[in-house]
Amino acid sequence: MKIIESYNDLNELSIDAKKIIYSRIHDKNFTNKLEKILPFGKSVWIDSAGIPDKNRYVFENRKWKEIFESKEIKYYKDFFSPTLMQSIKKYINPDFIVLNNSEEFRYLTPHELTTKIEIISNYYQTKIFLSINTVFLDFNKLKYPNSLIVENIVINFLKYTIHKIDNFKYIYEIN
């Protein structure tokens, strides 16, 4: 019998296990809603289970590389690396960025989430669609209702729209 605290205590997960975990992180309910509200144009999907096409550039974390078959997908090591962000801006210059249930935006406090949105928003200076599930936000859930937290996260942005899927699932449209 082996007692573990987390998956980090195991060696590498199998490809099948990784596929299962990735699909659980990237909830399809958001994708359906996203497809309805996204504008026409060139987009970059980062850690968002995007399907590449001529107008859609897809980037995924290198740790998931072996679960994808498409050769169109690009891989990164560090989501916030200046090199990655510069390359996207310079060579793709997207009309909007999609961040659909990205791991980078999970298990954060509302303040940490706001900071990360600011970084992305300031750097790309283009429209951003960010889907979040409040279940994976780290705040006092006995004290504050989801609705209050969701609004507060983006309240200082000049231009934003909050698309509500249900009481827990939201898509922020920023810029």
Add this chain to the structure above:
Amino acid sequence: MARLKSHDWRVQQQDFFKNHLVKEVEFVQDQRVFDFFSKQDIILGIGHVDYFKKKLNIINNKKKCNHCLVVINEKTLDLDLIKILESIKNFKKICISINKFKLYTESHRSNIIEDYDEAILDLIKKIFVKKKIKHFFVKNLKGFNFNFASPTTQFFIK
């Protein structure tokens, strides 16, 4: 992929483990539950307790039990949680295992302590007055403990 129920997800995780040449793997928080109860205990199960039936004698007949295991691993309103806890407060031995990310409230409650872990403990203390409470939680939990499969906020009450 179809959304799996909590128990199915746990069973599926065991398949992840099987690939690691280890016969049996248990999360530390689950093992604590197994260690807390004895095999002779007849336990009332509330919530997502199926996983624990493999080693514990869990039934759903309140009248036949004086021990209780509560596993909250689905979205649960604060008021519903309180109702559940109130209904079991006189049991002899109680384990409450909560995925704290899945709790929610519908109103701003200014009287609640700001620190979330302390707030949950405070709620438990108010219900289980004069009982001995052991509290386990992971500070700054960032998902690494796979808590959405196996709750890490736990109270062992006697």
